[in-house]
Amino acid sequence: MIINANDVKTKGVSMFSKLFETVDELIINVRGKNKYVVLDIERYKELREVxxxxxxxxxxxxxxxxxxxxxxxxxxxxxxxxEL
Structure with a gap:
């Protein structure tokens, strides 16, 4: 799911909990470009382990x-x- 950076600014990170009930990751769009990915910490740990x-x-x-x-x-x- 893609969300706008302005939504994060106005609603704060509290909006993530509700969204993570239906999706595994959130992409934050900044000025029309996908820039960041937000993952639930357990999903992050799984990916990091792999x-x-x-x-x-x-x-x-x-x-x-x-x-x-x-x-x-x-x-x-x-x-x-x-090398430098």
Whole structure:
């Protein structure tokens, strides 16, 4: 469901509770453009968990393929500085 930013300004976040009874997410439209997504905290936690699981799986695949390097914290910081 898409709601207007002005509705959020005038009605406040209290309007979210009622809307979440029928939808899983709210998109906030600002000046004609969809700009933000509001999720119930439990839905957010579910999505975040899936995101972290996927990152873990990708990391394990990189390790299996040897796509990593071992370096000290100091070496890593120097590498980051050189990239800037």
């Amino acid at each position: 995101e972290l699981d996927l990152a873990y799986i990708k990391s394990m695949k990189d390790i299996e393929k040897g796509n990593f390097k071992s370096q000290s914290a100091k070496e890593h910081i120097e590498e980051l500085k050189n």
